[in-house]
Amino acid sequence: MAKTGAKRAKAYRERINKDKVKHEQVKIKARQRNISILRKLTGKALENFRVNTNYRQRKCRLKKHKRLINNKPSSFQNCQSFGKAMKKVTSALQCNKKKKDVIQHLAQKYNLVPKSVQQRTCANISDQIKNAVHKFYLKDDVSYQLPEENKGIIISRSSFADLRPPFVVPKAALAHRICVCIYHENANLILKAIDKFVKGNVCSSLQQFTGTLVCNTVNQECMFPACPLCESNFQEKVIDNVVSAATRIKWWQCVNIHGRAEKKEFEGSVDEAVELLKSKVKYFLFHVYIKRERSNYFEQLKSEVTDEKVVIQVDFAENFGLKEQDEIQSAHWNRKTL
Incomplete structure (x- = not known):
């Protein structure tokens, strides 16, 4: 079947476009031909040619602008090819979770789907x-x-x-x-020194140590101590759980030296420190019970305060130092207190 004129012209243009040298020659000939035609135009014909040329150029620029702004909605030529691709990807995602995570991340990265915001x-x-x-x-x-x-x-x-x-x-x-209590502080200083040599975390704190020695910390017989059930707790919970008893250690104690309270360092074996702690247990438990009962009674008094009843706590004050005007330097060490 013979080709039409349009098909023959289209085939000719395709052959010319494949050969760059011949394509440039054809463009030069067409440009010279158009120039010669333009020179022959006069009057109304020249004006119509210019109007048509401006219209073609404006139409060409609009097409380029739309091509740059409006991206092609899909790279598939038809719905059937797009459906086949969707079917393949869907079947693959059901088997591989990694691919699903990658596609989801890419979709969020290129703003195809909104990013998930974690709500605290x-x-x-x-x-x-x-x-x-x-x-x-x-x-x-x-x-x-x-x-x-x-x-x-x-x-x-x-x-x-x-x-x-x-x-x-x-x-x-x-x-x-x-103003730290001497009974609590001396017991706490020994506990810090022997803590790692006694198993069971018995000496980890004063609270743990007190609760281990007695059956009930609010029972007067246990705290004084007069309870037959917990009188051997120190032997069973502390002395029997000592490891490396002959190890030399150091500990601090608050002592009274020439009428002045000072913190002094002592050195001895673990057994010696445990025996020193044992000698302080009786007075320590007695003091803890009295202190807690006094505090509980004070809290009770505060809870019973009314508009006609007040609770005042009076504490001791330190002595006032007596100073003189124009005092000499050596008088600083011989100052009297009131």
Whole structure:
């Protein structure tokens, strides 16, 4: 079947485009032919030629602009080819989770699907827990953190710190601790020295040590000590669990030297330190019980305060130093107190 004129012209242009040299020659001939035709135009014909040329150029620029802005919605020629590709990818994703994760990540990277935003869940603290923490801060017998004091309350460390009243000052803000009880301090200094030589974490803290020695810390017979059930606890829980008893260690004690209280370092074996601790247990337990009962009674008095009843706590004061105006330098070491 013979080709039409349009098909023959299309085939001719395709052959010319394949040969770059011949294509340039054809373009030069066409340009010269158009110039010769343009020179022959005059009057109305020249004006129409210019209008048509401007219209073609404007139309060509609009097509280029649309081609740059409007991306092709799909690279598939028809819906059937797109459906086949979707079927292959879907069957592959069901078998390989890694491919699914990669495609999901690429889709989020190129903004094809919105990125998933992780929502942080913040647990609201109830007013009951806030009041419990506030009362815990105001207790006079609490001077350090007690991790297992309130097992029924679940609260994070940061939230616990945020609920601290401004008038409750943490230890880190204080220069140093003073007016420490000599019974507690001497027992605590020995416990620190022998802790790693006694099995079972019995000597890890004063609270743990006190609870190990007696059946009940609120029972007067156990704390004095007069309870037959716990009188041998020190032997069973401390002395029998000592390891490396002959090891030489050092410990500190607060002693009275020439009327002045000083902290002195001692050296001896683990057995000697344990025997020293044993000699202090009786007075230590007695002092702990009296101190706790006194504190409980003071808390009871504060809870019973009314509009007609007040509770005043009077503490001892340090002596005042007597100074003189225009005092000489050597008088600093012979100053009297009142």
